[in-house]
Amino acid sequence: MQGFFSKLREGLSRFMNGRYGCDHLGMAIASLAIVCSIIASIGGWPWLSIAATVLIVVSMVRVLSRDIASRRRENDSFLALVAKPRSFFHRQKSKWENRSTKAYVRCPYCHAEFALPKGKGKLRATCPKCGQKSEHTV
Ligand SMILES: [Zn+2]
Numbered sequence: 001m002q003g004f005f006s007k008l009r010e011g012l013s014r015f016m017n018g019r020y021g022c023d024h025l026g027m028a029i030a031s032l033a034i035v036c037s038i039i040a041s042i043g044g045w046p047w048l049s050i051a052a053t054v055l056i057v058v059s060m061v062r063v064l065s066r067d068i069a070s071r072r073r074e075n076d077s078f079l080a081l082v083a084k085p086r087s088f089f090h091r092q093k094s095k096w097e098n099r100s101t102k103a104y105v106r107c108p109y110c111h112a113e114f115a116l117p118k119g120k121g122k123l124r125a126t127c128p129k130c131g132q133k134s135e136h137t138v
Pocket of ligand 1: 107108109110111112127129130131132
């Protein structure tokens with residue numbers, strides 16, 4: 001049985017050699033396809049089911065593509081497009097994880113948000129963006 005799986009792994013590895021594989025854009029397209037498929041089955045919309053199938057086919061074509069430079073360019077464009085929302089969610093996650101040790105305050109001059117150690121009382125802080133000093137109670 002182990003011989004079968006190692007042969008399967010070798011065969012798949014040989015098949016994928018020189019092909020692009022999976023990336024962020026591919027995962028996003030596949031995720032969108034799954035969401036479309038679920039909504040289509042709930043709403044009973046066959047056209048959305050067709051759209052999901054098309055998205056899956058596009059995702060598979062990208063995975064199996066040998067034009068690695070073009071796929072990489074597409075992925076880079078996608079990552080540049082979603083950089084701001086991703087950064088926002090990353091910041092929210094970081095704030096949530098550090099909520100017991102850090103207090104997040106806003107600069108009264110430029111409204112930039114920055115972190116201060118929590119539970120230290122009244123602190124005088126220098127804004128990392130504009131350099132103005134302000135007092136915060138944390
Ligand atoms: Zn500021």
